[in-house]
Amino acid sequence: MRILAEGTAPYLPVDPDGFREYVREHKSRALEPKLLSAQEAVARFVADGDYLVYDCNYLQRGPSILIREIIRQRKRDLWLCGKFTYVDVGLLIGAECATKVDCGFFYQGKAIDRAIDEGRLEIYEYSNVVMTLRLQAGAMGLPFLPVRSLGGTDGFSQSGAKLIEDPYTGQPITIVPALNPDVALIHVHQADQYGNARVFGTGIAHEESALASKKVIITAEEIIDTEEIRSDPGRTSIPYYAVDAVVHAPFGAYPGTCQGYYGSDTAHVIECFGAVSRDGVAQYAEKWISPFATDQEMLDKLVGEEKLSQLRANETITEGYRP
Amino acid sequence: MRILAEGTAPYLPVDPDGFREYVREHKSRALEPKLLSAQEAVARFVADGDYLVYDCNYLQRGPSILIREIIRQRKRDLWLCGKFTYVDVGLLIGAECATKVDCGFFYQGKAIDRAIDEGRLEIYEYSNVVMTLRLQAGAMGLPFLPVRSLGGTDGFSQSGAKLIEDPYTGQPITIVPALNPDVALIHVHQADQYGNARVFGTGIAHEESALASKKVIITAEEIIDTEEIRSDPGRTSIPYYAVDAVVHAPFGAYPGTCQGYYGSDTAHVIECFGAVSRDGVAQYAEKWISPFATDQEMLDKLVGEEKLSQLRANETITEGYRP
Amino acid sequence: MTMLEVEGTKASSFNEREFQITTVARMIEDGRSYWVTGGGTPIFAILLGQRRYAPNAQYITEDGVIAPEPMLPFEPIMTMVASRPSYRALAWGTMNTAGNHAQLGYMDYGILNGLQVDRYGNINSTLIGSGKEMRHFGGPGGADSIAANCWRIILMTDQEKRKFVERVDFISSAGFLDGTPNARERAGLPRGTGPWRVVTPWAMYDFDDERRMRLIAIAPYVTVEEVLAECEYPPQVAEQVETLAVPTEEELEVLRSQLDVQGQATGVRSGWVTLEGDKYVRQTGD
């Protein structure tokens, strides 16, 4: 059994026993109310220097409200899990909140080019599934998982992966280090006050991200009664004990879509792409984030009731999204 | 990176590439009707010498109808995945259908004692979760998975596990070989004619068992229209392309319970324990299996409409089991 | 000194199995999580503990039922993958759900049964004897994962000579293995875990600094000598062996009328104990 090759990138240290001890000390197994405002949740649970994972992205059932809150609170030096993202990486880098990214995919633009040119951004190379698999390893409490891709690519060389001789087949097999982020942000359709959360429709790695992470903030379109959770336990995607904060966030995925609940605000979506493309994140933040103490204020004043009603009406498909 | 210790038991060869090639050649990705009788399904898809996994067990939402059919068809030399079983292992060994078992748990009795004494049974030692994890490795197309248990036990020595130096932490970690059974039997609440299957409530490893196995037989309480599947895709537990045969089997878990649908037949359940305990499997089969050409005939003649209605009525809990 | 005393009316008549269950029920810590094997005494101990002392203790079963409010009583055998034990859970998963969450450190306690236990808390549920005399039992089931991954393990077993041995015939579920420092870690098991208490109908044990099983308390109806006579390998004995408090009528009411109504757990191989004068006395001839 030999290590045949290894990538050279730094990666978050692999420490399953340390993660267990964190869980033991910091995660409550009691049913405790966890409702917080977005402001409080980010202030308490997102620290400068944290490794941050969010599920889905700013445009598709992502925790967009918390990404804006992170920018508002000027968090610094975040390390991003860049799986299946579009504009979020660009926004967080353009706003100078992030300095490292494990890359699966992100929408590229001058905001990112400039950060690279100025030496403000390190990129380590993976791919989407490889990142969700690293999260799965983290969510299983394991140090690593094998994977049948990444091997042979230049991404492999600039990652934390290793090529080993499989002790069962004798053949080469790639393994990737478990990922246990400091903090996970996950937007869901419904949650109760304890953090039992329901996602409807497809997702990227919401369950894995929550279970793999030390601190977990759930934003939920609807807060539902625990009675409802107990009446259909098969619909629970994330159990309460993995969750530290629950934020009631109707339109929390705005300007993105929250499938089954509302469509995206296409004009705003294009504006996001523009901000990242032409290095205009500061202006974007000046318009959509900094003038407002809370996201709700932005939704009220800048988007308005009529537009929001329209976005709800645009989502004509509800099959499969209402239990 | 070193192998520090290894178990000595034989295990099904680990061959992810071979499994892929089997899938490529034998599993249809087209939507094709797959309805078969239990008789046809077992005749076509269970071969002597096969490694057999079934999910749950003879008493709890298991494919009891197929276990009886295997005994009726006198299949021989099966290797059983003995996770979370009660009387099934004893029944299949007492009926001389099986000669090997990977042991997580099974109800022990004279039927098994005698098989051991007569040298007709090999037992390899794992545990329930270790077996479901081996199935998960198989269901991910990977050669092995790490696990945080089994190490240090005598089970480890009599298994296919290995203790290796973790290339990430430098600490010892146990790895277990992926399991890709020849055939999986899974009882579900609902399925369509293509094999899209829904399980409600908890389970052991139904999804993992289906995806890990070469041949998959689904028995379903209800055959539903594909339109219904498409109206709530979040409820699909197993996708059609993993499935080879769909058997319409109301009361297919009898004498066991099928949660949300019917309770168990307690008298018959006790009879099963008795058959395994006192080496009376032959008599059990003579009463419940061999006189009948099909399970339906047994249900009609030996159990009867009234008893079956009662078992349905006994299941008063339906919350969470009806979409 | 009396250990695990609770408020209530001391029962004047109960059986030893009920004593064992109430003892563990009183150890249930509020707000903590328990991974319990589905059948037998562990599930009754957690259910009784929740009802009497620890309403916010939560449990998970091997089939991935998370924090249920089960419909009682259970049908015989039907303690997992069945509707009554799964009732009103907060989430339903599978066996790998339970296994993964335990590997992550989310399970504070595991409560187990076993055939045999040895001086280092290793548990056997696989086979007894060796060679021609060997008899294979059911295997560890979920116990191997519970014993490996929960932070603290409570083993519920019988006080019988052949069950308390120097070295179990087969280690199905890891205790402290050979008892050397870090033996568990060297075997790949999570740091900081291991056996915590062993509770029988007669006695309670913990593990000393050298990871050896130690008698710390006995039932009021037995003596230390009687307990030690039922240990093939003598455990360490604490300087002060305490006396465990007897069940209360309130506990027995819950246990008998809501939980084990068919006497499945409490009826098994269990002697009867009655108050005679000011002493609890085992009825012999059981």
Add this chain to the structure above:
Amino acid sequence: MTMLEVEGTKASSFNEREFQITTVARMIEDGRSYWVTGGGTPIFAILLGQRRYAPNAQYITEDGVIAPEPMLPFEPIMTMVASRPSYRALAWGTMNTAGNHAQLGYMDYGILNGLQVDRYGNINSTLIGSGKEMRHFGGPGGADSIAANCWRIILMTDQEKRKFVERVDFISSAGFLDGTPNARERAGLPRGTGPWRVVTPWAMYDFDDERRMRLIAIAPYVTVEEVLAECEYPPQVAEQVETLAVPTEEELEVLRSQLDVQGQATGVRSGWVTLEGDKYVRQTGD
């Protein structure tokens, strides 16, 4: 000889992107499974193929949508984790669902985009240039897993000199790597997989026995010389280079009125082609 000819009325006017999409749509094999990247031309190719030629071809997207009957057209960008593309699926999962099923060999074909491709079919979607001139693009997304695990890979890219190179600036998704026998297997990738076709608006390539990209067909509006002029590194050229059939009116009707109604895919960097006499001619100045 004309390749991929289908029944229908030959269109007299179409753009090159439409030509590329219809070419791939005609390659869709009925009853097979496709893992397609959510955005851009691959999804339109499979949708068009299903509608015209292969009603029982199925596809899965990176977010675990299995065999949907999507509501068309999609909103801009909203091709995954959104209700219209997920509509009437047979199952909904997550990214690991898609990844696992692909690792198991359930995905017959993958259809991909890329920035750059080299003579061994390696795909770059990460960065162009090196040193000070280096520019980072978005990364492989799901393409690395698609390229590694699907049985056959179809790459859809542009016919531009800088895109067809000897060695890509960065291997984001594995082709035949250094082209030596079993290079993929030595890198831990599944046996028997690899690039299968490259389709541009001008041409189609396969891979020869030595795993080198080879020109096998061209559009009727270009010559082999024009194609080769748009390859920085010259590919192998088949003995007989065939001519690809043009889109039919029926295909364009579906593509324009049901699929890409906003011209998102077909409008991008694409020249117009019209029938002049008996020849299809590219309109210059695009």
